[in-house]
Amino acid sequence: MKKEQKKIKQKEKKPRLKLSRVLSDNLFVLRIVHRAAPWYMPTYFGWSVFASLVNFLSGSYLLRVAVNKLQTPTEEALRRVILYIVVVFVLNLTQRLVTGWINNRLYPKYNLQIVGEFQELLFAKARRVELECYEDPAFYDKYVKVMDNAYNRSMNVVYALDRLIWNAVSFCANAALLFVIDPIFIVFGLIPFVLGLLNKRANKLHHTLTTEVTPSERKQSYIRRAFYMVDYAKEMRLTNMYRQLFELQHEAYREHMKALRRYSLHRVPIAYVLNIGLEVVTILGAILYAAYQTLNTGRMLLGDCLVVFNSVATISWTLNDLIANLAEFHANALYIEDFRYFLDYQPKIDANEQGLQAEGGTLSLRGVSFCYRGATQSSLKGIDLDFHPGEKIALVGCNGSGKTTLTKLLLHLYEPTEGQVLLNGIPATAYSQTSWRRQFGVVFQDLKTFSMSVAENVLMRPIEEDDEARVIEALKQSGGWEKISSLPHGIHTTLTREFDDEGVVLSGGESQKVALARIFAVPTPIVILDEPSSALDPIAEYTMFDNMLRACRDRTLIFISHRLSSAVLADRVILLDHGEIVESGSHKELMERNGIYAEMFRKQAENYVDTAADGEVSV
Numbered sequence: 363m364k365k366e367q368k369k370i371k372q373k374e375k376k377p378r379l380k381l382s383r384v385l386s387d388n389l390f391v392l393r394i395v396h397r398a399a400p401w402y403m404p405t406y407f408g409w410s411v412f413a414s415l416v417n418f419l420s421g422s423y424l425l426r427v428a429v430n431k432l433q434t435p436t437e438e439a440l441r442r443v444i445l446y447i448v449v450v451f452v453l454n455l456t457q458r459l460v461t462g463w464i465n466n467r468l469y470p471k472y473n474l475q476i477v478g479e480f481q482e483l484l485f486a487k488a489r490r491v492e493l494e495c496y497e498d499p500a501f502y503d504k505y506v507k508v509m510d511n512a513y514n515r516s517m518n519v520v521y522a523l524d525r526l527i528w529n530a531v532s533f534c535a536n537a538a539l540l541f542v543i544d545p546i547f548i549v550f551g552l553i554p555f556v557l558g559l560l561n562k563r564a565n566k567l568h569h570t571l572t573t574e575v576t577p578s579e580r581k582q583s584y585i586r587r588a589f590y591m592v593d594y595a596k597e598m599r600l601t602n603m604y605r606q607l608f609e610l611q612h613e614a615y616r617e618h619m620k621a622l623r624r625y626s627l628h629r630v631p632i633a634y635v636l637n638i639g640l641e642v643v644t645i646l647g648a649i650l651y652a653a654y655q656t657l658n659t660g661r662m663l664l665g666d667c668l669v670v671f672n673s674v675a676t677i678s679w680t681l682n683d684l685i686a687n688l689a690e691f692h693a694n695a696l697y698i699e700d701f702r703y704f705l706d707y708q709p710k711i712d713a714n715e716q717g718l719q720a721e722g723g724t725l726s727l728r729g730v731s732f733c734y735r736g737a738t739q740s741s742l743k744g745i746d747l748d749f750h751p752g753e754k755i756a757l758v759g760c761n762g763s764g765k766t767t768l769t770k771l772l773l774h775l776y777e778p779t780e781g782q783v784l785l786n787g788i789p790a791t792a793y794s795q796t797s798w799r800r801q802f803g804v805v806f807q808d809l810k811t812f813s814m815s816v817a818e819n820v821l822m823r824p825i826e827e828d829d830e831a832r833v834i835e836a837l838k839q840s841g842g843w844e845k846i847s848s849l850p851h852g853i854h855t856t857l858t859r860e861f862d863d864e865g866v867v868l869s870g871g872e873s874q875k876v877a878l879a880r881i882f883a884v885p886t887p888i889v890i891l892d893e894p895s896s897a898l899d900p901i902a903e904y905t906m907f908d909n910m911l912r913a914c915r916d917r918t919l920i921f922i923s924h925r926l927s928s929a930v931l932a933d934r935v936i937l938l939d940h941g942e943i944v945e946s947g948s949h950k951e952l953m954e955r956n957g958i959y960a961e962m963f964r965k966q967a968e969n970y971v972d973t974a975a976d977g978e979v980s981v
């Protein structure tokens with residue numbers, strides 16, 4: 363068993379990145395940063411060189427000049443020291459003044475530009491990734507990690523490069539000074555260089571740890587959302603689900619701790635060897651040597667000896683940091699790999715923007731079967747269907763019979779596992795995805811309204827001139843106008859109070875009416891309604907359907923409704939059961955057949971107050 367686990371672990375191990383790939387990954391993000399803010403890096407790095415030099419001149423070099431000159435104090439020496447101090451003082455003042463300005467004015471502006479660039483890249487891709495990817499845990503883990511870390515990790519490349527430049531300048535200046543004093547100091551400087559290689563291993567461990575804790579962090583993020591988001595607020599207060607969530611929280615915590623223990627144990631000896639090697643061997647060794655040369659042999663001036671005390675530590679830390687820096691580029695590259703994987707990911711459903719332009723017509727399913735990723739059973743099996751222009755079709759069936767899945771395939775949100783979706787006999791894949799989706803006006807059962815104005819929620823795009831009348835008319839037809847017209851800002855009222863104190867929170871039924879207005883406002887050739895009226899009362903539902911049928915006179919209308927009274931209004935009723943079409947025909951035909959549909963209809967009709975014997979429902 364253990365052997366097997368080890369084998370799996372080995373298989374999952376990330377391939378070692380080649381140096382060329384590490385470089386290419388880091389350059390990849392630097393290019394994005396440069397594209398977003400061309401002056402950011404030249405300013406940032408140029409300023410680092412200057413600051414590093416000022417730091418050297420006011421540290422080690424000042425010490426040397428001051429102590430050496432004052433060891434034999436003459437008036438000339440004193441004047442020179444004072445002049446030098448004044449120059450260093452002015453340089454420091456200038457450096458701090460300019461640093462304040464660029465840190466508080468320039469960089470925030472550049473940072474916003476860079477965040478914007480990264481977000482645009484990620485959001486554009488996220489919109490194109492097919493829904494199926496959300497059901498693949500491995501992809502989803504990567505996706506979450508990229509969405510959370512892409513910007514910070516990418517900026518880490520800039521910061522690492524900046525520190526590299528700072529360290530390189532500081533190292534060269536201090537090493538040159540030590541070399542001038544006594545070339546033997548080069549030996550002491552090289553020890554941390556060797557030790558720093560250990561840092562690479564430490565960074566790798568850190569990345570493995572982050573990868574391993576991602577699933578438990580996802581759980582924790584889900585639990586956080588469940589506790590604070592309004593979507594769960596009622597259930598969280600009325601039920602004991604919080605106990606289950608606490609249990610899940612503890613489980614996630616235990617998993618996280620386990621991984622942490624495993625990796626922190628590995629990191630302890632590395633950190634120990636690094637610190638001892640650096641602080642004891644290198645720094646103390648060099649200091650002892652300098653002290654010996656000054657006090658015993660007299661071959662070193664006091665100022666030089668003090669410079670050694672100061673510079674050898676600076677050099678050691680700088681070198682150590684330089685190596686850590688290089689390892690950091692490697693660690694960043696491991697994350698950038700995920701980022702690039704996501705950006706390079708080619709959705710299985712090709713956007714095919716050069717494809718044919720869809721312009722309505724007969725929509726067909728030929729031999730369509732579909733199985734969700736990871737599912738053991740197909741949700742749709744061998745479906746053959748045609749939706750002719752202007753036809754009104756009701757999809758009915760028990761929960762889980764495949765109605766929503768069928769509409770998702772029509773919308774090309776998923777690719778059928780078998781068979782094809784066609785428009786006018788041409789496969790969906792031959793059309794441009796944008797034009798394909800533009801054919802449809804859709805309202806889903808789990809519809810979402812956005813924290814934007816009512817008008818924007820109806821049009822699902824920015825509002826333009828002359829749109830107002832169209833939005834109001836659409837709301838009148840969907841039954842939403844009564845509520846919206848009573849609001850102080852009418853169709854310009856923001857939905858939800860997330861960003862706007864004057865925003866409004868609509869009830870479920872009112873939100874449905876706003877969403878349904880989308881269908882009236884935008885005249886698409888095909889309309890799909892997936893239980894959009896579940897929160898409407900029967901009278902509102904009947905009126906809405908009646909208006910919908912009139913508005914969709916020339917449009918294909920495919921609707922799913924759990925109230926079969928609306929199926930009466932359809933030209934054709936399709937009954938699905940376990941992913942298969944089991945009955946199909948007009949309401950009248952199906953009632954005469956006296957099969958499953960007729961039985962379902964009669965059972966529901968019993969619940970209506972005034973139901974005619976022939977199936978005509980009046981509410």
Ligand code: ADP
Nearest residue numbers: 497734737741760761762763764765766767768
């Ligand atoms: P209906 O709309 O008729 O209630 P659905 O089309 O939503 O049915 O679901 C059909 C079947 O597919 C059900 O068994 C459901 O559990 C399964 N299913 C739906 N969505 C997913 C999904 N994202 N992943 C896996 N299985 C799913």
